[in-house]
Each structure stands twice: as C-alpha cells, then as structure tokens.
Amino acid sequence: MSKHANFDESTLEDTIETMRWLHATAQAQPDPSFVDHLEHTLMSETLRPAGSIDPVPSPVEILPASTGRAPAPPFPPSRSGWAYRFSAFAIVMALISGSILAISRLEGEKNPSPTYTGMGAGDFETATSASGDISTEWRVTTPATAMITADDIGRTGGLEVIGDLLIRAWSNRDASGLEAVSTTTGEVVWSIDTAWKTASSNFPHAVANYAFQHDDQNIYVLNQIQPADETISEAPPLALTAIAIASGEEVWTREFDGGVATIGTGPAGLFVQSYGEGLQKIDPTTGDAIWTYVGEAEISQGIAPFSGNEALIVVNGNGVVSSVDPETGELGWQIETGHPSYYFSIAESALETGDTVIVVRSVNQLPEESEGERFSETKSELRTVDLETGEILWTQTLNDPSKGEMQLADGMIYATTSLVRYPITNDAGEQIDTGFRNWLVAIDLETGAEVWSIKSDPAWGMAFELRGDTLIMYRSYGAFVAVDLESGTIICDAFTPSGAASDDDDRSPDAAVYDGEMLYLSLGNGELMTVDPGNWSC
C-alpha cells in the first residue's frame, strides 16, 4: 500500500482546524456593489454562439421576481465614508446569511424525499483480497504525464483498443495530445500534439473532458481553434477533426456553424449535432454533410446521438426521444419521456446487435421552485422501447441520482447506480448515521424484475464492460473487479501493481480498457501497462 493510502486526518486535525480558522477569519468578501455590477454585466452579455437555436432571454428574466432588483449601480461607487462602509458590511452579512440559507435549502432538509425501488438493505458483498501478483506483459512510460480523458459518467473514453493499437487521448492544463501504442509490444506507433488547436491554457477542460469517438478508419476529436490574436472574449466554437488511426495524420477538420454540440459514431455512420446546423450525417472521408435533419425538436447540447446498424436515436433536452432513419435523415417515431433530462443513456449494444428492444435511461435532477422554496428533485427512469414502433414496453422509476453506465446482453440489463443513500443502524435498529453505496444491478429485460444486485464501497467505479459471462468494472484507486454475470458474485477484486512514480498513489489508473484478453491501464504518472487477468479467479 502507498505510504499515503492510510492518510489519517485525525493526526493532523489540529493543523487543519487551525488553517481553516485562519482562512475563515482572513477570508475577504467582495463588495456587494461589485457583486451586483458583475452579475449585471454577465447577464447583459450575449454570449450565445451565432445562429444558436435557443433564444437568449433578456437579463430581466434571470432576476427572481421576489427580489425585483433594480439595474446594478454604476461601478465602482464611492467607497469612502462610514455610511458606505456600514451599509456594505450589512449587505455583505445579509448576502452571506441569505446564501447560506439558500444553499442549505438546496442541499438540506427542504429537498423532497426521492426514493428508489429495489436495491434494498442487505449484507454487503465482501470482495476478495487485493492481489499484487498480476502478470504484466509490457509497461511503458509515455511523455504525457496527464489525466486521461473521460466522459461525464466515468467511462474512460480517452482510452480505446482499436485493432492492434491502444489509443490514448490525454490532456493537462498546458497541452493535449493523442498517442497510439502497439498492444503487443507497447511501442509508441505515433504521437501527436493537439495543443495547436486548443484555445488556451485558460480553458484546460475545453478539450480535456472530451472522450474521442472513432470508426474503423478515423478518430474524431473536438477541438477549439485558437483565435488569431490569442485574445479570448468568448469560447471559440468547437470544430471536429478526423485523425487517421493508422498514421495519426489529420484527415480533415471541419468547423460547424455555432460549434459542435455532440458527436456519435456507430455502424450507421458519423453523426454530428451542432448548435447552428442541427443534426447531420457526415461523410467520414471528407467531413461533408450527407444529410441534414430539419426537425421541430430542438437539438440537445449534451446528449450524443446513438446509432446502430439501422437505427439512429436522438434525444433533445426536453426529453423527447426520436428515431431517425440513418440513411435518409427522415423522422421515424417520437416518444415523450415526460420530463427534461440532464442525463440520458441508451444501451447501445442493443442497437449494434440489431435487437428490437432498446433500453432508455433518463435522469432529471433540476432545481425546482415551489411556494417560494427551492429544492432539488431527482428522477431516474428506465424504459424499454420497441425499436420498430417506439412503443414503450415498461417503465421503471429508479429515483436515485444515478448517471451510471448501462448495458444490455442476453436478455439482461446491467446498470450501475451511484451514491445511493442507506441508513446505518445500531443493534436496536435505530438509525445512527447515513452511508452511501454504489450498486450494480441486473434486471430482466422482459419483465423489469431485478435478478441480482451487488453493493460495494463508494470506491466502485461506474464504468464497466461485458465480456462473455464476465463483467469487468474499473474501480478507483487502481483496482478492478470482475463479476460473474450468472450469479452476480465477485470473482476478482485486485489492485494494479505499484507504479514506478515517485508517489505510489499515482498508480491509480485514470483509465482502463479490456479487449477480451488483456486489460490495458493508463496510470496517473503517464505509464501505460498491460495486466493479464488470466481467468479472473484472482
């Protein structure tokens, strides 16, 4: 174990408390006139990309009716005089107390009580002990000591095995790049610096958090083209670049009106949603549009199109799911999920294998207002939908804050949940604390019945892959888990070997991918390595 793995906060508790007290005492608060002025300035800005579909509301709309604030005063106001000082202090205190109240209402007991079905209390699954005796075929240190990219549900989309190459997309605050490594030898086949297209180091996340997409020929990455004068008054729109998998050479770069919102690839092709041009099917060899969908439904800015052999599923921000013909761009069926969803996923494996049923999962967690109180409501729904007709076969409400992964195989749905709250009770059955656990649950596709579930420590990752009768889940802190799909039992729970970095904790893989035979890890110190899982009975 690392020398820091058992970091015991209690040993430094006094120091941390002292620092927190000093920090709180010395903490400067902004002048309220500055706060108001900046808010007014921000909300007066029209920062929407040109051609954006959504109208920009006037600044008046954002002011809560109850406050009815007048336009911000000119800034800076006079800061001299006791009256100003006193009123400023009073306003700051009022704002602070108001903010605390507001935030506590958002996070605290004013929340309605979402509940979820299934996954009730029970004994915790005890994982097998970690093992350090794992076979490694090769291990290379790459120049890039950077975080791997990942999508917003923890899937490590920045690491993929494509053919005999392991492709890694990385980024840190100074640079970003792509590299291809031979899966058999670990040799770096090509490496490219993509920093020339990033906007600036002021936008470290602009590229870092995009996982790449790919088809048989190309990798597709989103990028921001640096303004010529290097001044950034607003985020440059995202362009799309195709990079040849075999050589790492740029095939084409295309800018879209308003910038790219999402991309999706699959057997039916490459699909792009842009803010100004809507949904398009793109020719992967040229970047030209094959067709453009012009529908009434607005595009979603965060939900990529899902495509299969003969299906293309598009979801808009209002929760409308549409089936579009991937060959012609014509609308097929549409269904309403009933509420806008900030997260949406479809078990893509069903689309790729040509199943006639798809599983749709939507999560809505938006601040709501009722009788003057603000609260946060989470609603998560699982649906099966007939791919041909759009008929909803069954709906199950999960009502947990899950954005976890979901896959479909052999008539079963496998889904992860995150941070489900459960009560910790004493011997008398009284609740003494609250704990949080993640879950992996197997659900019968036909009936919606839960077949088995596993709960574990919060360290459970949410990314997993199905390989035959084994499910491989990537855990945080350098561990991975294999689960027997039939029985729902953990058959392997192991740590990666210690890294060669100066800090042992850097061994934690930022990403892991399994190609059916070998597990490939990208470690926090920039290393890439293989782990032979054997029969997973570790």
Added chain:
Amino acid sequence: MQKERGADHLAVKTWAGVPPPVTDSPDAARQAEDNAIAERAKMRPAAFAPLYRRYVGPIFGFCYQRLGTRELAEDATSQTFMKALAALPNYRAQSFRSWLYAIARNVVIDHHRHRTFEPLADDWDLPDPGASPERNALEADAERRIRRLLQSLSPDQRDVVELDLAGLTGPEIAETLGRSNGAVRGLRFRAYSRLRELLDEESER
C-alpha cells in the same frame, strides 16, 4: 450471490423506522445540482445566475488570497466568470466547482505572469476600517499568518491547501489541478505536515 426479487421491487421501499433515502452526500448533491444548472445554462445562459451567486464570494476570496488586493481580486473574479460563461457551452467537467476554480487559477497565474513584482506584505489591502478595531486586528493577524504559512509551501502544496481551504473535495482538487487523486492526497499530507511543523515552531516562540 443470487437475490431473487418479486414484483414488489417496483414499489417504493423504505426501511422500517428510518426515513427513505433522501439524497446523496452534500458534496455529491451540490455537484449534481451545479451540473444540472450548468446544463440548463447551456441552453439558457440566464440560468447561470444561481451558479454565479453561489460562487462569486468563494472565487473572490480565492483570487484575493493569491493576488493580495481587492482591485486585482475583483478584476480576476470578473475575468473568471466572464470566461466561465463564455466557455459554458463546452463545459463537460465532472465538477462545476473544479472547472470554475481551474479557470480562476489560470486567471490568477496570468495576472502573476504580467506583473513585475510579487506583492509584499505591506502591499496587501488593509482590513475594512469600518469594522471594529478588535475585528480588524484579528483579521490582519490571521491574514498575515496564513499568508506566511502558505508561502512556506511548495507551489504544488500551496495549490492543494488553498483549494482544500476553499472547500473543494480531493477529487475536485485533482480535477482542478489536472493531477491524480493519489498525487493530491500525497501533496495534502505533506503540506499539512509541513504546516504542523511551522505552527509548532510558532507556538514555541
């Protein structure tokens, strides 16, 4: 493990004697809400206002800690939120707070790059003269002490401690700094160990 469940799994369950699950951890709930608001703001920029109100104070405090004067802190805070709002359509980070602090940190670094000198202690703003003398003395002393302590750390350690004091979680600090969780834990451990030594030395004087 095989747990067969009947049709009752579809019903809402609660545990006897305890309230039903209400939400996730405060940090996770705040993060989820931030992300939900950010997603909404992507489609409707005006919806950014709650995020601004939630973070303008902490971001100002963070900038002030690093820059030392109200004028510079206000400038950096303005730049941070302008850039955040402009970049919001492309926001994909796990934590909005991490993302915002990463922008603020870069703005502060840019400020330092364009300055010809580091602020000396006397250059820092005096506490508010409108406050009581006792309060002023306390704040001034705390400010001097924390500044001296933080300056004794390596830049990496200082980054971690300042974000830690700002309330960010370990994973959020890692995301802000582009480091692994393990590296952040190590830096945090070493930083607070060093600070403990310094505080012990202070108390022995």
